[in-house]
Amino acid sequence: MQNLKLQEEIKSLKGLGQHFKDQLKLASIELGDFSDEDLALLDKCVQYYAFSQIYDSNLNFLRDYYYGKKRDCLENKRTKVQQHLELQRIKSAIEMAAKDVAVLERFKAAAKERLIPDTVALQRRSHQVATKQGLLDRQKTLKIPKDFNIESVIEKVDSLERR
Structure with missing residues (x-):
């Protein structure tokens, strides 16, 4: 049974x-006309035919394959151009970000340079608090009569300045 198959x-x-020899004769091609590299390619093609169980050699298949490869090539070129443009856009964005970083660093x-150290700020604050407390203490010790009118004093000073 196995032997029969x-x-x-x-x-x-x-x-x-x-069939393939007949096809070659129709095209006026002899196997001796091919170089060793071409014969190796033909051998590989025959292996692919045998592997894929395709026995009909049709030029339309080759044309379809060629146009498919050509389409892939064009799509790859288009993708390459798009990626190149995207790369340029990203590079310009990086340059802009670098400029922004430089401005922020400056x-x-x-x-x-303008920053006041914490110790100096605390000293100033304690000095201001002490000055304020001193002024409040002086204000408490100052006895102002209750009938004192600051507006009348201001009017008298203004009249003296006018003379």
Whole structure:
């Protein structure tokens, strides 16, 4: 049973080989006309045909394959151009961000120069609090009569200034 299948497969492969030879003769091509590299490619093609169980050599398949490869090539070129444009956009965005970082670094340096250390700020604050407390204490010790009118004093000063 197994032997019968092998014999049928051998017979069909011989028939296929004869078919391909006939196809080559129709195109006026002899196997001796091919270089070793071309024969290696043909051998690989035959292996692919045998592997894929395709036995009909049709030029339309080759044209479809060619146009498919050509389409892939054009799509790859288009994708490459799009990616190049995207890369340029990203590079310009990086340059803008670098400029912004430089401006922020200059601002940070200027702010550090103007920054007052914590110890100095605490000393100033304690001095201001002490001055305020001193003024409040002086105000408490100052005895202002209840009938004192500041507006009349201001009017008298203004009249003296006018003279």
